[in-house]
Amino acid sequence: xxxxxxxxxxxxxxxxxxxxxxxxxxxxxxxxxxxxxxxxxxxxxxxxxxxxxxxxxxxxxxxxxxxxxxxxxxxxxxxxxxxxxxxxxxxxxxxxxxxxxxxxxxxxxxxxxxxxxxxxxxxxxxxxxxxxxxxxxxxxxxxxxxxxxxxxxxxxxxxxxxxxxxxxxxxxxxxxxxxxxxxxxxxxxxxxxxxxxxxxxxxxxxxxxxxxxxxxxxxxxxxxxxxxxxxxxxxxxxxxxxxxxxxxxxxxxxxxxxxxxxxxxxxxxxxxxxxxxxxxxxxxxxxxxxxxxxxxxxxxxxxxxxxxxxxxxxxxxxxxxxxxxxxxxxxxxxxxxxxxxxxxxxxxxxxxxxxxxxxxxxxxxxxxxxxxxxxxxxxxxxxxxxxxxxxxxxxxxxxxxxxxxxxxxxxxxxxxxxxxxxxxxxxxxxxxxxxxxxxxxxxxxxxxxxxxxxxxxxxxxxxxxxxxxxxxxxxxxxxxxxxxxxxxxxxxxxxxxxxxxxxxxxxxxxxxxxxxxxxxxxxxxxxxxxxxxxxxxxxxxxxxx
Numbered sequence: 001x002x003x004x005x006x007x008x009x010x011x012x013x014x015x016x017x018x019x020x021x022x023x024x025x026x027x028x029x030x031x032x033x034x035x036x037x038x039x040x041x042x043x044x045x046x047x048x049x050x051x052x053x054x055x056x057x058x059x060x061x062x063x064x065x066x067x068x069x070x071x072x073x074x075x076x077x078x079x080x081x082x083x084x085x086x087x088x089x090x091x092x093x094x095x096x097x098x099x100x101x102x103x104x105x106x107x108x109x110x111x112x113x114x115x116x117x118x119x120x121x122x123x124x125x126x127x128x129x130x131x132x133x134x135x136x137x138x139x140x141x142x143x144x145x146x147x148x149x150x151x152x153x154x155x156x157x158x159x160x161x162x163x164x165x166x167x168x169x170x171x172x173x174x175x176x177x178x179x180x181x182x183x184x185x186x187x188x189x190x191x192x193x194x195x196x197x198x199x200x201x202x203x204x205x206x207x208x209x210x211x212x213x214x215x216x217x218x219x220x221x222x223x224x225x226x227x228x229x230x231x232x233x234x235x236x237x238x239x240x241x242x243x244x245x246x247x248x249x250x251x252x253x254x255x256x257x258x259x260x261x262x263x264x265x266x267x268x269x270x271x272x273x274x275x276x277x278x279x280x281x282x283x284x285x286x287x288x289x290x291x292x293x294x295x296x297x298x299x300x301x302x303x304x305x306x307x308x309x310x311x312x313x314x315x316x317x318x319x320x321x322x323x324x325x326x327x328x329x330x331x332x333x334x335x336x337x338x339x340x341x342x343x344x345x346x347x348x349x350x351x352x353x354x355x356x357x358x359x360x361x362x363x364x365x366x367x368x369x370x371x372x373x374x375x376x377x378x379x380x381x382x383x384x385x386x387x388x389x390x391x392x393x394x395x396x397x398x399x400x401x402x403x404x405x406x407x408x409x410x411x412x413x414x415x416x417x418x419x420x421x422x423x424x425x426x427x428x429x430x431x432x433x434x435x436x437x438x439x440x441x442x443x444x445x446x447x448x449x450x451x452x453x454x455x456x457x458x459x460x461x462x463x464x465x466x467x468x469x470x471x472x473x474x475x476x477x478x479x480x481x482x483x484x485x486x487x488x489x490x491x492x493x494x495x496x497x498x499x500x501x502x503x504x505x506x507x508x509x510x511x512x513x514x515x516x517x518x519x520x521x522x523x524x525x526x527x528x529x530x531x532x533x534x535x536x537x538x539x540x541x542x543x544x545x
Contacts, residue, residue, distance in 0.1 A: 073233060516544075
């Protein structure tokens with residue numbers, strides 16, 4: 001190719017390669033520091049898989065005292081959605097995935113190696129593509145989409161590997177005069193990389209997650225600049241990772257097949273390629289079969305789902321850490337109150353085949369996370385969520401703030417065994433409504449196995465002896481007394497030996513009181529509930545049966 005053709009293609013004023021290299025000096029970091037990035041496309045909602053794929057490099061970069069970059073790869077303008085780029089950055093920051101450089105919003109970037117939105121770097125890409133055209137490593141292709149489609153049809157018909165290469169690369173052999181004539185005639189064109197790959201030869205790549213893999217050399221003349229002047233991902237990421245000093249590229253394994261091409265492009269430019277690692281997608285079971293989380297089918301694929309449900313952000317991150325490294329669960333047990341940022345993520349322990357999404361596991365992790373919250377934090381977090389998603393709950397909490405905080409304190413403060421009944425803020429309503437008389441609607445049918453008169457006698461005896469100043473032990477001793485008085489057994493060992501001699505056990509008596517008081521068979525500690533409800537409400541509920 002010639003400089004004449006390059007100048008005919010690129011008529012605008014472009015920076016020189018030397019000017020660009022000077023603008024992006026080599027980073028001065030400690031040995032072993034990782035420079036990595038997440039580079040999503042602003043083409044839709046924030047996928048939980050993107051959050052997962054961002055968390056891993058962010059942790060690795062910061063563990064090594066390196067740099068984590070948020071780069072917006074908006075080369076696919078047809079699919080770009082307004083506001084998607086800002087949604088990406090705000091979602092990362094919400095989940096404490098903090099980038100050192102990158103796009104904060106449409107008006108703000110941080111860092112010295114920007115712009116971090118690819119569409120703002122067009123002249124940089126064109127400068128390098130122009131250089132490739134001059135050196136004969138790239139060429140303009142004037143084939144229409146119909147011509148390309150016809151090529152593929154014929155290739156498939158004859159069971160030939162489809163693609164633009166060899167004799168199928170018609171524009172690869174155009175003369176300089178033919179190219180000039182086509183350009184002057186206004187014929188649309190793209191720029192293609194002139195591959196020197198031979199599919200009969202092998203290239204060995206080392207993936208930091210999957211290990212050594214042998215691929216055929218990449219022999220397709222792929223498009224590196226579209227007809228609108230925007231580069232493709234294949235070329236743009238090459239330039240950006242070089243100039244930004246990226247040392248480790250972690251991305252979805254859908255890009256694994258492109259790795260030979262990307263390695264070849266770095267070699268073509270005479271640059272050292274970063275390390276690459278390909279992360280398997282989060283999967284789920286669907287009728288017994290594993291599949292990727294789907295944007296169409298699975299609401300949990302959308303990061304906003306977790307906010308709507310009220311999962312604490314720490315719980316979501318800890319769940320993703322558990323998916324990334326199975327040893328996180330043991331670390332958390334040994335370090336129950338240590339911030340999860342202290343966990344050292346191990347790239348070698350990443351799940352090669354893809355982690356399986358499990359809501360039960362997420363809920364268990366979330367319950368443990370919420371279990372570390374005191375009543376004040378639980379109240380504040382729950383109220384903030386309710387103001388956004390549940391007006392009725394927000395009003396109830398705001399109008400009865402101290403009462404609700406006292407409810408939250410039950411088995412949460414000053415206890416060795418913290419209750420774990422809340423996984424997400426949307427669970428709060430179910431756990432507090434029965435404390436309010438206007439919301440209390442018990443189903444006494446669950447007491448049908450007991451004689452009504454026995455229930456009334458138990459209630460009457462309990463009320464006579466009830467004293468709000470009794471500690472838990474004194475309170476329970478009174479329960480045992482009325483248990484024996486009413487023909488039930490206060491000694492569980494004795495009851496198990498001779499069940500026929502009693503109407504029931506002390507467990508049945510406490511069950512009766514629990515149901516009359518809360519309307520449910522399972523609840524937090526009854527003595528503590530009574531302390532929060534107060535004597536008047538407690539006696540009133542017990543008396544209504």
